[in-house]
Amino acid sequence: LAKPIRARHHGLSRHEIADVALELVDTEGLEALSMRRLAGRLEIGAMTVYGYFRDKDDLLDAVVDAAAAKNPLPRLQGTWKERLRALIRGAKSGLAQHPSLVELRLRRPLLSPGALRITEAGVSTLIEAGFDKTEASRAFRVLFLYVFGFVGFSAKELTDEVRRQVMAAGMLLSPDQYPTLTDATAEQAETLGGEEQFEFGLGVILDGLEARLKSQSARRHGGPGSHGVAPPRDTEPQ
Amino acid sequence: LAKPIRARHHGLSRHEIADVALELVDTEGLEALSMRRLAGRLEIGAMTVYGYFRDKDDLLDAVVDAAAAKNPLPRLQGTWKERLRALIRGAKSGLAQHPSLVELRLRRPLLSPGALRITEAGVSTLIEAGFDKTEASRAFRVLFLYVFGFVGFSAKELTDEVRRQVMAAGMLLSPDQYPTLTDATAEQAETLGGEEQFEFGLGVILDGLEARLKSQSARRHGGPGSHGVAPPRDTEPQ
DNA sequence: ACCTGAACACCGTTCAAGT
DNA sequence: ACCTGAACACCGTTCAAGT
Numbered sequence: 001l002a003k004p005i006r007a008r009h010h011g012l013s014r015h016e017i018a019d020v021a022l023e024l025v026d027t028e029g030l031e032a033l034s035m036r037r038l039a040g041r042l043e044i045g046a047m048t049v050y051g052y053f054r055d056k057d058d059l060l061d062a063v064v065d066a067a068a069a070k071n072p073l074p075r076l077q078g079t080w081k082e083r084l085r086a087l088i089r090g091a092k093s094g095l096a097q098h099p100s101l102v103e104l105r106l107r108r109p110l111l112s113p114g115a116l117r118i119t120e121a122g123v124s125t126l127i128e129a130g131f132d133k134t135e136a137s138r139a140f141r142v143l144f145l146y147v148f149g150f151v152g153f154s155a156k157e158l159t160d161e162v163r164r165q166v167m168a169a170g171m172l173l174s175p176d177q178y179p180t181l182t183d184a185t186a187e188q189a190e191t192l193g194g195e196e197q198f199e200f201g202l203g204v205i206l207d208g209l210e211a212r213l214k215s216q217s218a219r220r221h222g223g224p225g226s227h228g229v230a231p232p233r234d235t236e237p238q
Numbered sequence: 239l240a241k242p243i244r245a246r247h248h249g250l251s252r253h254e255i256a257d258v259a260l261e262l263v264d265t266e267g268l269e270a271l272s273m274r275r276l277a278g279r280l281e282i283g284a285m286t287v288y289g290y291f292r293d294k295d296d297l298l299d300a301v302v303d304a305a306a307a308k309n310p311l312p313r314l315q316g317t318w319k320e321r322l323r324a325l326i327r328g329a330k331s332g333l334a335q336h337p338s339l340v341e342l343r344l345r346r347p348l349l350s351p352g353a354l355r356i357t358e359a360g361v362s363t364l365i366e367a368g369f370d371k372t373e374a375s376r377a378f379r380v381l382f383l384y385v386f387g388f389v390g391f392s393a394k395e396l397t398d399e400v401r402r403q404v405m406a407a408g409m410l411l412s413p414d415q416y417p418t419l420t421d422a423t424a425e426q427a428e429t430l431g432g433e434e435q436f437e438f439g440l441g442v443i444l445d446g447l448e449a450r451l452k453s454q455s456a457r458r459h460g461g462p463g464s465h466g467v468a469p470p471r472d473t474e475p476q
Numbered sequence: 477a478c479c480t481g482a483a484c485a486c487c488g489t490t491c492a493a494g495t
Numbered sequence: 496a497c498c499t500g501a502a503c504a505c506c507g508t509t510c511a512a513g514t
Contacts, residue, residue, distance in 0.1 A: 111407035149387030169349035208446030
């Protein structure tokens with residue numbers, strides 16, 4: 001399937017080129033990554049890159065994989081919720097270092113082995129927690145989408161500039177038509193990014209999964225009648 | 239702030255131009271929306287568009303707002319969960335009609351009045367449910383990110399082609415390093431899109447919010463001791 | 477006042493030619 | 496066999512000129 005790749009006069013490899021491309025994206029933004037500029041930075045002719053990559057998409061796939069491979073999995077311990085929390089936090093901080101990559105992956109599944117390490121860890125944790133293969137897969141996907149959505153659609157930082165922008169937009173709303181938002185404009189601004197917002201959403205999803213797990217095992221073990229059998233407490237065992 | 243807009247010889251308005259641009263995006267994809275092609279379709283000179291829009295970003299903002307304004311809010315009734323479910327489903331199907339718009343909004347907050355109607359409805363529903371302004375805002379944001387993440391990162395349809403692609407990627411994985419994924423490849427494929435996956439995630443988030451609401455009101459009304467006081471049952475009242 | 481062609485500084489990629 | 500300049504068909508936007 002993969003067209004055979006030649007081109008070794010410069011001693012370059014796909015991997016090295018992808019690394020330089022990632023650096024270019026990180027320092028100058030996604031729109032700065034053109035085949036011509038990349039070649040310029042590598043000090044090779046613009047067309048030489050096509051000896052290593054079929055086209056730009058092929059290059060972009062390699063860039064995403066390079067970034068994924070660079071982000072090590074955190075050590076996982078504790079309850080399934082704690083392990084998933086650590087995994088997802090790690091994915092988020094890794095992705096946040098290369099936020100432009102979110103844009104790159106829109107509408108294309110992320111299927112390279114490097115990127116699937118975290119999926120393997122997440123899905124297996126969910127299966128150990130008691131989900132079946134289907135639910136564990138669906139559940140991990142929800143967490144995965146949350147990370148990508150959060151990094152892609154949030155402000156890098158919750159700066160005063162962001163807050164001011166939201167407040168200005170709030171001023172444009174009529175209190176008649178938007179009674180809630182005109183009253184909660186400041187609170188809206190706080191949702192556009194930041195650690196607290198990320199943790200809120202992660203907690204909500206994990207709580208939702210836990211609820212699903214409980215009602216599922218109740219259904220299996222005791223039927224709907226024995227449902228509220230006093231989960232001992234909400235704090236996690238350590 | 240807004241540079242005064244002139245240009246009326248053709249009887250065109252910003253709104254009309256944005257509508258044509260949206261149509262262009264829907265029929266030929268986001269990459270087909272260039273200032274030159276848009277002008278061509280409008281049968282005006284390429285530079286004339288700049289009489290209506292400061293630059294391409296200004297145009298893109300108007301396109302997003304045009305799409306948002308076109309999607310009417312569903313009628314909301316029932317419990318807060320039912321109302322939110324209907325609202326989020328509506329947002330998803332509206333956005334799914336213009337999936338390229340997700341790409342357009344990456345890294346820029348969505349603050350036009352047209353796009354905020356759904357936020358107003360969502361946040362007010364959450365406040366009525368019992369959340370305070372901060373939590374209601376955070377919670378709606380999680381749901382909003384889910385819709386954008388799902389539409390942006392999912393396959394339009396779960397075709398056999400998608401499934402085949404995932405199975406092929408699964409074949410590349412070593413069962414030693416990826417024991418779970420090699421065993422659950424088919425289940426992974428099913429998470430890449432489709433109604434069932436969307437509903438699964440929406441249900442999880444709503445369940446998580448409900449759990450939060452219960453533990454919050456328990457904390458307020460009875461302290462941590464009276465925590466597991468038998469929520470009557472899990473089915474929704476009608 | 478309103479519109480627009482020419483021009484500038486870019487793209488991705490094909491193709492034919494260089495070594 | 497490997498590399499690459501020229502060329503093609505595009506971009507967004509500035510600027511000076513048209514009516």
